[in-house]
Amino acid sequence: MAIKQVTMPQLGESVTEGTISKWLVEAGAHVKKYEPIAEVMTDKVNAEVPSSFTGIMKELIAQEGDTLGVGEVICLMEVEEADSEERAGAPDIQEQTVPSETEKAGKQSKIRYSPAVRKLAREHNIDLTQMSGSGRGGRITRKDVMEAIESGGLPKKQAAPVQQMTVQPEEEAAASAASAPFPKRQQKKPSASPAPGDEVIPVTGLRRTIANNMVQSKQEIPHAWMMAEVDVTGLVARRNALKEEFKKKEGFPLTYFAFFVKAVAQALKEYPQINAMWAGDSIIQKKDIHLSIAVAAEEALFVPVIKHADEKSIKGIAREIYDLAEKARSGNLKAEDIQGGTFTVNNTGAFGSVQSMGIINYPQAAILQIETIVKRPVVMANGMIAVRDMVNVCLSMDHRVLDGLICGRFLQRVKEILENISEDTSVY
Amino acid sequence: MPVVSYINAITMAMREEMERDSKVFVLGEDVGKKGGVFKATQGLYDQFGEARVIDTPLAESAIAGVGIGAAMYGMRPIAEMQFADFIMPAVNQIISEAARIRYRSNNDWNCPIVIRAPYGGGIHGALYHSQSVEAVFANQPGLKIVMPSTPYDAKGLLKAAIRDDDPVLFFEHKRAYRLIKGEVPDGDYVLPIGRADVKRKGEDITVITYGLCVHFALQAAERLAKDGIETEVLDLRTVYPLDKEAVCEAVKKTGKVLLITEDNKEGSIMSEVSAIIAEHCLFDLDAPIKRLAGPDVPAMPYSPTMEKFFMVNPDKVEKAMRELAEF
Numbered sequence: 001m002a003i004k005q006v007t008m009p010q011l012g013e014s015v016t017e018g019t020i021s022k023w024l025v026e027a028g029a030h031v032k033k034y035e036p037i038a039e040v041m042t043d044k045v046n047a048e049v050p051s052s053f054t055g056i057m058k059e060l061i062a063q064e065g066d067t068l069g070v071g072e073v074i075c076l077m078e079v080e081e082a083d084s085e086e087r088a089g090a091p092d093i094q095e096q097t098v099p100s101e102t103e104k105a106g107k108q109s110k111i112r113y114s115p116a117v118r119k120l121a122r123e124h125n126i127d128l129t130q131m132s133g134s135g136r137g138g139r140i141t142r143k144d145v146m147e148a149i150e151s152g153g154l155p156k157k158q159a160a161p162v163q164q165m166t167v168q169p170e171e172e173a174a175a176s177a178a179s180a181p182f183p184k185r186q187q188k189k190p191s192a193s194p195a196p197g198d199e200v201i202p203v204t205g206l207r208r209t210i211a212n213n214m215v216q217s218k219q220e221i222p223h224a225w226m227m228a229e230v231d232v233t234g235l236v237a238r239r240n241a242l243k244e245e246f247k248k249k250e251g252f253p254l255t256y257f258a259f260f261v262k263a264v265a266q267a268l269k270e271y272p273q274i275n276a277m278w279a280g281d282s283i284i285q286k287k288d289i290h291l292s293i294a295v296a297a298e299e300a301l302f303v304p305v306i307k308h309a310d311e312k313s314i315k316g317i318a319r320e321i322y323d324l325a326e327k328a329r330s331g332n333l334k335a336e337d338i339q340g341g342t343f344t345v346n347n348t349g350a351f352g353s354v355q356s357m358g359i360i361n362y363p364q365a366a367i368l369q370i371e372t373i374v375k376r377p378v379v380m381a382n383g384m385i386a387v388r389d390m391v392n393v394c395l396s397m398d399h400r401v402l403d404g405l406i407c408g409r410f411l412q413r414v415k416e417i418l419e420n421i422s423e424d425t426s427v428y
Numbered sequence: 429m430p431v432v433s434y435i436n437a438i439t440m441a442m443r444e445e446m447e448r449d450s451k452v453f454v455l456g457e458d459v460g461k462k463g464g465v466f467k468a469t470q471g472l473y474d475q476f477g478e479a480r481v482i483d484t485p486l487a488e489s490a491i492a493g494v495g496i497g498a499a500m501y502g503m504r505p506i507a508e509m510q511f512a513d514f515i516m517p518a519v520n521q522i523i524s525e526a527a528r529i530r531y532r533s534n535n536d537w538n539c540p541i542v543i544r545a546p547y548g549g550g551i552h553g554a555l556y557h558s559q560s561v562e563a564v565f566a567n568q569p570g571l572k573i574v575m576p577s578t579p580y581d582a583k584g585l586l587k588a589a590i591r592d593d594d595p596v597l598f599f600e601h602k603r604a605y606r607l608i609k610g611e612v613p614d615g616d617y618v619l620p621i622g623r624a625d626v627k628r629k630g631e632d633i634t635v636i637t638y639g640l641c642v643h644f645a646l647q648a649a650e651r652l653a654k655d656g657i658e659t660e661v662l663d664l665r666t667v668y669p670l671d672k673e674a675v676c677e678a679v680k681k682t683g684k685v686l687l688i689t690e691d692n693k694e695g696s697i698m699s700e701v702s703a704i705i706a707e708h709c710l711f712d713l714d715a716p717i718k719r720l721a722g723p724d725v726p727a728m729p730y731s732p733t734m735e736k737f738f739m740v741n742p743d744k745v746e747k748a749m750r751e752l753a754e755f
Binding site: 114115116117118119135136139141142143 | 631632682683684710711712713714715754755
């Protein structure tokens with residue numbers, strides 16, 4: 001009897017790894033050659049791994065869910081000598097060839113620099129991490145560096161990277177830790193330097209937090225963007241009809257924003273895919289709908305959270321918006337007020353914007369921007385042109401989590417809800 | 429300039445030196461009437477007579493020993509080993525006597541002998557007619573080992589070897605004898621022993637080699653040039669002692685170096701070249717030092733397939749050069 005290793009097969013030209021989605025045999029089972037032993041999922045194909053031998057499954061080394069590189073051992077099989085065809089025949093020279101030093105180096109040369117390259121980089125103060133190489137496996141060759149020196153397009157090494165401050169709320173920090181496959185990039189010190197007379201404003205804790213969050217979101221999340229036009233003539237009429245009395249009765253204003261937040265919460269309930277987070281090797285769909293709303297103060301930006309927005313009436317939402325905005329502007333937001341958001345609605349229309357591309361509130365999967373309501377001539381269904389109250393709603397999405405189709409449907413649903421607001425719509 | 433074959437350049441050098449200096453004489457098996465098995469001494473017997481072109485018994489230790497004795501007494505012998513493979517019985521004479529005498533006698537004696545020997549495979553000569561033996565002698569201070577690649581170098585270096593006051597082993601690739609032709613000036617010229625020569629200039633990779641392999645490297649370099657890869661080819665010419673400066677300069681030029689020898693890989697001349705590079709050029713290296721050599725098996729096989737497997741050839745050189753260029 002001989003123990004043989006079964007390795008992760010190459011399941012496509014550019015595929016470098018595969019995930020064992022399911023074992024089809026158990027340890028101890030008798031397996032025939034070519035019999036499927038496991039289901040493997042790669043970023044290109046889902047396939048079954050056939051057994052390379054006839055024999056007994058000795059040990060399943062890889063667990064279900066494990067991701068292994070091509071050529072790594074997934075299981076061990078006990079093979080009878082007589083069954084082993086290789087033993088009967090001449091040894092395969094190909095298999096016994098020891099990879100040459102050059103080949104071995106080539107495989108992992110992205111992070112390895114030759115002495116010549118290191119020396120040149122040091123002499124010319126070049127940041128090699130910013131360069132791409134033309135050698136095997138993307139290795140940076142001496143020639144690459146010399147050409148860069150000659151052309152003058154040098155990525156210069158900076159003195160020291162700015163220390164990264166993590167003033168994230170705890171939950172976000174935990175969520176971002178879960179998305180660990182993305183290595184945190186060192187922020188490079190920007191090259192801006194003040195001229196005489198310029199005012200230099202030190203970056204304070206809050207500004208730093210905003211900056212770090214924005215950088216992290218923009219660097220890690222592949223943003224995609226879409227926009228829908230919504231006819232909110234009915235919404236405007238309804239709100240205008242109610243606002244005086246509402247203010248008098250309730251003590252806080254009935255804003256357009258409350259209608260929008262309500263519509264988004266309702267649509268999210270129907271499209272839970274949007275209410276999600278990227279967690280590296282999985283996507284987490286959140287059960288609760290907690291809407292972060294962006295509130296601008298003079299110097300900063302806060303995103304307090306309306307918890308369970310889907311369970312609240314327009315009035316309830318209007319009250320929370322009012323309370324949270326007040327707290328934000330007076331600096332009284334508590335930790336629990338800003339934690340746990342699952343989706344963000346941003347009232348960019350308040351600044352007069354008609355179109356904007358939001359940066360996703362990390363680690364959420366999308367952000368919706370409500371733009372300014374403007375009166376515009378619109379061609380109606382009957383071919384007539386009418387003056388209508390129009391608003392753009394813009395959606396930035398994490399394209400790892402979401403695709404255009406689902407986001408398009410979600411936006412259409414938001415549009416539908418908003419356009420169906422009429423004099424019958426209750427705010428209570 | 430007339431184009432002559434490698435072997436004719438050897439003959440020219442010996443004839444001119446024998447004409448120039450009456451102390452120069454030739455001895456070896458069948459070198460006289462027959463003119464040598466490869467015809468390297470053809471015509472010398474007729475021109476200079478049996479006193480200066482001596483047929484010896486089949487005893488290499490005697491050929492070397494007689495030559496060494498004559499040299500120590502002021503003669504300029506050119507001793508021919510019929511095949512380099514046959515030099516083994518003479519090793520004691522060469523290493524213990526010729527190489528040591530200047531040192532042992534505190535400079536009172538010296539030994540200006542040249543020992544010529546055809547080496548190398550690829551001629552279907554099997555074990556006793558194909559070996560490379562230079563590494564056997566390449567750690568013996570007192571000896572010089574010259575292995576030219578072109579007719580021009582062969583003539584100039586053989587003349588230098590004959591005029592050298594110390595023992596020189598002069599190895600000629602037997603396949604080069606009639607395969608390699610080149611321009612050789614008629615008149616007298618001498619090339620310096622101990623100096624390597626750049627045979628081709630290039631910026632992408634460096635090939636360091638000697639003997640017949642120089643031509644393989646030049647052929648492969650020509651093919652690579654079609655794809656825009658430019659190769660620097662350094663011909664060592666003298667493999668002991670090595671031209672360290674030229675080696676380092678050639679390495680520093682490209683940072684990627686391929687060392688080629690037809691000899692068995694381990695402990696070859698290229699092992700020493702590699703050590704020199706590692707010692708002096710580490711911070712100029714852009715790739716691991718790469719060697720292409722014969723396998724570590726006892727000798728050149730007779731079977732054509734196996735001989736081909738053993739021998740370095742332009743295809744093998746080209747493959748190794750491309751791998752290095754891509755690294």
